[in-house]
Amino acid sequence: MAEPPRYRFTPAFEAPAGSAIRELFPYLSRPGMISFAGGYPPPALFDQPGLATAAQRALGTAPVDCLQYSATEGLPMLREQLQALMARRGCQVALEELMVTTGSQQGLDLLIKVLLSPGDRVLVERPTYPATLQALRLAGCPLAGVATDAEGLDTGALAVQLAAEPRGRFRLLYCVPSFANPTGACLPLQRRLALLALAAEHDFLIVEDDPYGALRFAGEPLPSLLALQSQVPGAQGRVIHLSSLSKVVAPGLRVGWMVAPLPVRQRCTIAKQTVDLCTSPWAQRIAAEYLAAGALEQHLPTLVAGYRAKAERMLAGLAGLAGQLEVAPPQGGMFVWGRCRHGVLASDLFQRAVARNVLFVPGTAFFGDNPDPASLRLSFAAPGLAQIDEGLERLNLAFQSA
Known part of the structure; x- marks a missing residue:
């Protein structure tokens, strides 16, 4: 029986690391999962008629x-x-x-x-x-x-x-x-x-x-x-x-x-x-x-208003976690950056959050050097307002268990 071919890859692709965020995709298929992970525009805000x-x-x-x-x-x-x-x-x-x-x-x-x-x-x-x-x-x-x-x-x-x-x-x-x-x-x-x-x-x-x-x-x-x-x-x-x-x-x-x-x-x-x-x-x-x-000019105010409402909802919910999570309120975009207090590691919190069907991205994925193990990213873009409320309640439970 012939031996399988030996594939000779370039050095960069001998053992390449994939996207840390895309490796979270399998979690999204779980029933009832609320995701604060991906920076995806919500379909409800697409200008489909236009x-x-x-x-x-x-x-x-x-x-x-x-x-x-x-x-x-x-x-x-x-x-x-x-x-x-x-x-x-x-x-x-x-x-x-x-x-x-x-x-x-x-x-x-x-x-x-x-x-x-x-x-x-x-x-x-x-x-x-x-x-x-x-x-x-x-x-x-x-x-x-x-x-x-x-x-x-x-x-x-x-x-x-x-x-x-x-x-x-x-x-x-x-x-x-x-x-x-x-x-x-x-x-x-x-x-x-x-x-x-x-x-x-x-x-x-x-x-x-x-x-x-x-x-x-x-x-x-x-x-x-x-x-x-x-x-x-x-x-x-x-x-x-x-x-x-x-x-x-x-x-x-x-x-x-x-x-x-x-x-x-x-x-x-x-x-x-x-x-x-x-x-x-x-x-x-x-x-x-x-x-x-x-x-685009006609639709942009609707888009911005939608993100404003979601950001305000998330920041209001995160206020209840002030003793556990330090955040910097954004003026635009899709993301809130946080840092866990009291020595909590984002990697440990992530496992506890996934067990409660809520997803975020641990911050170490975003560092070229000297990663901060307490940091994390939350995106308010994709979930609806009710999902933001429920997801933050689940995140609070994850913090309590940590």
Whole structure:
């Protein structure tokens, strides 16, 4: 009998670690489980009529655009609509600097391909989005965590950290300045300006991931790093901006975009040609028609109001856990970050919570280094108000048993 073939994997995939969050999926199938784990928009808040109208218009007016291959950098109509959307967000973007991606996660993957080599050091917030950590680790890039607090990335701590290294030691810094995943923190204006100044002084690029910026339900709007870079000497051209329709329209569209200096965008386009040729033209055309009709601006207040109500409900419920869980109230987005008191470990609490049919994400999944075993992330996005109440009651029981 022939021996089975020996598969020779690249070093990064000899024993790869999967997504810590996606490993929680089996728990979701349990009857009666209430999940505060995934950062998923609730189907009840999808603008299904608006998307249905956009889909009909797309197929009826431009079937070739929908059903044929398209340019790798994206359908012209969608790129123009995204350019207009960025202008409404305070960013005047040249069309040639904008490309459509299959979700903003693909944008990050393309940037890693064209900008980083194994061994290149990368700065990340501590904590940060775990899919970014996974992608950078698989690329062989050593990670250096930057301290954060309730206002996001601590630029004072970053300045001290950079001063101890030679200029240019770090290739880039990845951050989510507006309603970060997992902390929900929003970087204040002065810190945004300070971060741009540090990028110029120490010669690194900033990847600004902005999937949640439009979901502000408290406080005053802030300009993105992309919008601010021209105000800081030496910072122009150092910000690469990623965004997505996943959190404000529908994840199933898989439509994101990147704004990058032309030399970076051109190379990302070539890298994308080897991955998927182009983002689904059908999805792109639907997105373009949806944006062109002004449907996003019409629906966004409903979306924001829904998240505001859920966040307020969760924070009110968590007030009863004040002696057991320290939390930082967010001003937008989908997440509440917490830290267990009295020496309780999130991993132990997780097992007790699952036994009571409520799910969250232990915080260690979000750290590139020096994980905090007492931390955890709760998402208020997907469950309904009654589920939030019931889930927090179950979580309280889990704390009591811990």
